[in-house]
Amino acid sequence: MLSDQDRRLREGDEAMLENLHATKEMGYRSCDLLLEGDLEAYAELMHEHWENKRRRSPGMASDRIDMLYTLARRSGVIGGKLVGAGGGGFLVVYARRPSDTRQAMAAAGAQELLFDFEFGGAHASVYA
Numbered sequence: 479m480l481s482d483q484d485r486r487l488r489e490g491d492e493a494m495l496e497n498l499h500a501t502k503e504m505g506y507r508s509c510d511l512l513l514e515g516d517l518e519a520y521a522e523l524m525h526e527h528w529e530n531k532r533r534r535s536p537g538m539a540s541d542r543i544d545m546l547y548t549l550a551r552r553s554g555v556i557g558g559k560l561v562g563a564g565g566g567g568f569l570v571v572y573a574r575r576p577s578d579t580r581q582a583m584a585a586a587g588a589q590e591l592l593f594d595f596e597f598g599g600a601h602a603s604v605y606a
Contacts, residue, residue, distance in 0.1 A: 479535045497534040501527065521572035524557030543569060546588055553582040 486494040504527050511520040528547070531538055539547070539560055547558055550571050558571035568591065573579040580590060 479537060494534065497530060500530055517572065518556060521556035524559050524572065528558060546586060549582050549586055550579055553579040555579055
């Protein structure tokens with residue numbers, strides 16, 4: 479996907495350039511929303527980013543991921559992001575009703591991976 483995007487940029491594809499500029503602006507807005515603590519607006523921006531990325535790279539997700547994202551949205555998810563290698567990885571979502579989303583995703587055979595944020599940056603523990 480990245481090589482296709484690079485090729486299109488080198489060929490002067492204006493739509494690709496505009497899409498990437500929009501992605502950059504979304505990154506700035508994402509940072510602002512997170513700093514403000516406005517998680518619902520951030521989740522809405524995640525969905526906008528999802529749609530923008532789909533226009534840029536139709537192959538960014540597999541049919542299974544597309545199905546799971548659609549299912550998640552129907553269960554109350556505001557937005558989501560695919561993180562990891564192109565065409566796969568992890569689907570991270572922000573849900574208004576997490577229990578509904580968990581139930582819907584489990585019924586579809588999706589495995590949940592719990593995570594948390596690290597606000598202190600990278601660090602090493604020393605054991606004596």
